[in-house]
Amino acid sequence: MVSKAVTYGIIGVVAVGAIGFGVSHVAGNKTEKVVTVGIVGTADNDLWKIAADTAKEKYNITLKTKQFTDYNQPNIALKNGSIDLNAYQNQVFLTNWNKANGHALKLIGRTVFTPLRFYDKNASKVSEVKDGQTIAVPNDATNEGRALQLLQSAGLIKIKAGVALPTLKDIVENKKHLVIKEVAADQTPAAYKSAGAAVINTNFAKDAKIDLQSAIYVEPVTSTSNKWYIQFAATNKNVNKKLYKEVVKSFQTAKAEKWLEKTWGDAEQPAWTLK
Template identity: 50%
Template sequence: MKKLLVIATAFLAVLTLAACGSKSATTTKTVKIGVVGTDDRIWNAIAKKAKKQNIKIKLVHFTDYNQPNAALKQGSIDLNAFQHYYFLDQWNKSNKGTIKAIGKTVIAPIRLYGGKGVTSIKGIKKGSQIVIPNDPTNEGRALTLLQTAGLITLKKAALPTPNDITKNKLNLKIVPVDASQTARQLSSVSAAVINDSTAQDAKLDSKDAIYVEPVNKASKQWINIIAANKKDVNNKTYQKIVKLYQTEATKKLLKKYYGNEEIPAWDITLK
């Protein structure tokens, strides 16, 4: 009888362990998040906290800005975190998309970097070449930056293009290229407008920028977001990830790693 009791107890213990293992496996949820760029330090920190809540974050890297929304719409990823409000709005209009923002992350001001020994705006001479990103929203943003810097004048347009330039006193040659190529052009042009993530990947020091996009009321459209498909806006797991991102701990990490390059935007007051 004692032997039977020992065997029965051992059998029950095995069943209990198996059940616990099964329960653990079923309650851990994997969430694929699409990102652009290779600097994962902030998301790696979020992933560690998410793991404690039985959420496994898997980052999916893309090389250009057109891929993550298409992947989200198709369902190959669950969320993405790479774009600002304006980019999402334009993408939805162009692709009949219904992707929605579910949380704010940062504002990442774009910067004008000098090339060929150019260390200030004054160093940009007549006939100089300046490269800018060629995707519609960032192209318009870059042109607005050049106007704010006093290099060109634009006519009023919701999304300016080079055709909207009305004054170009220095006869600058403004060349749109793929955003991922802007930093690489610095060795052959006078200046380049470069997105934050591209500048980071190119190991550019933001302190070397010769002009920085001002952060003000007009910056609301440039706030970066975590986005989901419309049907998943209220998904509890996804909302947990947003909350894990929007913390004081994340603010400290952003300051530590990026200084003023990436500004926490979920509770910012724009003036």
């Protein structure tokens, strides 16, 4: 999920309490602990507020989130220590990132699962997709491969067998002469407006206020979907840190599960309850 040629930006900070990164200090007779988590997008701010309330009440942790606008920077920020954890990526994405960055990070706990969705302004079902239609897809290795696999499962293209993360060169059949346009993941909503069709990550679709139910095809959930579950990540030295395990527990609650079901339905599911 690494966006190429995108500009890093911090939208803002959602916080409860003091400022600091994975630090503790004495507040009255209690030790107050502060943890900052890097996330992408703003649509789940209320979900993080639930987690922050739980962290404060149960573990006396002040949980903060730092919001990024693209998929590249949260891992860099985690590696260099400007945040304590991040929670925006799946197993496949981190594996690819680690190969190029010294295997610096590890996943420590699930958050949500958001199936990719395919949108087409000019079609109400896949069979109506026009010959020669331009379709925007994310340009990072993980999401592009995932998007192409989605288009294959929809019956629109065929990909060379045995390729784990396909690229455009791995398309072996394209009967509708689709023009597949690679753009940064955070730009797929804008590309959808101009091109008329796109495969869009749910967090970016939500931030762009795209009606999720308008998708004409949704990524199937299979026995291997767990590789796409979004998870918390930590640096190698902090994988077993009790403080960070408590943050994961603060997120994985029945209250959060109910919020997800009420707010997003099957568009965003509590991954800690899935196989």
